[in-house]
Amino acid sequence: MDDRDLSRALATDLDAAFETLLRCHVDRIYAIALRLLGNAADAEEVAQDTFVRAYRAIGRYDARRIRGLDLRAWLAAIAVNAARNRRRRLSERQPALPLTPTAAGSASVGLPEPDAIRRAEAERLGRHVAGLPERYRVPIVLRYVDDLSFPEMAQALGRSEGTLRAQVHRGLALLRAAHDADEREELTA
């Protein structure tokens, strides 16, 4: 079922169709949350919160509005907001943001060497992404981790495509700089 069929099904019977929405989008929403927050436990809560908010919102919308939803951009926007709230609450309690290993990347014993290196690289990149200022982090995550187009991102974030292109460009530059700084540190260590 594609998203157009899905939004029509949601407009007809929310409870019957919502599980399909959840199962179709749970991986990407979790990935967005994980990369915005840098922490698997918080990402799970934000992903769940995203779907709870979506369910309640659709329950309030009339059928026409539901049929008109761009589900990908709409869910991404909810996830971004939920992650922002979560991060704000966390930063009140703990200033630093450690990147805990994800379930997929936590088992380190017995894996071939290239995998271990790739995983370490991915963890480092994940840490750098989570450490970006929010105005660059959100566009970077939506553009690359979630593969949203610039028009979809503009819709989700309420920013112009030009602004978003500039923010993605700047975000990539910051990530490159962080990567280079790490390399230099390793060489001199």
Place this chain on the structure above:
Amino acid sequence: MTATDAILEAALRDLRVPAPPALADRTLVELGLADRFADLDSPIGPIVVAWNGRGVSFVGRADEATFESRFATEIGRPLSRGDTVPATLASAIRRRLAGDRRVRIPLDLRGATEFQVAVWLKALEIPRGEVRPYGWVAAEIGHPRAVRAVGSALGHNPVPLVVPCHRVVRGDGAIGQYSMGGPEVKRLVLSTEGVDLDGLVELAAGGIRYVGSDTTRIVCHPTCHHARRVQARHLVRFRSLPEAVAAGYRPCRICRPVASAA
């Protein structure tokens, strides 16, 4: 785009990881689109409690083989076994079963009619250790003639014990049906709660429905905690409320006897 950009972008795309397998199922439970169930200790032994993010949805006996099939027929949502009943729910249920009527237990009663919900909420008002006739519930919810419908609604109570439908009995002293395993289980639950069933049966056999005190001139249901405080030498027995009223007694404001209660 430079080669480094392409590598960086590819590496960013590799940061997609699948969600933990349990996340979708847990979210469905949170939304109330699926339920979990687990065992819980209770005064009548282990019971089974089903719940979702909206509240407790179904209660049954742990030794019944039909819990899941009854849930499928009556509720119809996906149901899976959970480890334990969530701590806050479990403690609220235990406190409620111990007689604390102030404790709030969220209930998921979707699918029930307004009438059923009114009956169940009324049953919640009956204190532990007391019983009321079906007709009393009917009168209290503003449908004094719907005594059979009250019985039917209580029989369909999806959350027995939590909503104490066992505290509603027949006016003639017979204990009446019980959705959680028939009259024997109902008797056991009421005895556990301190109801003097033999005393009730004895009164009913003599046609006695109400008791009063000749000092206060107040008439009560026999299990009302005010009636139970009356000393034997002051206890007066009545076959009907009109008989009590004719004798100069007024109905208790706590247990509110009604003339039509059968």
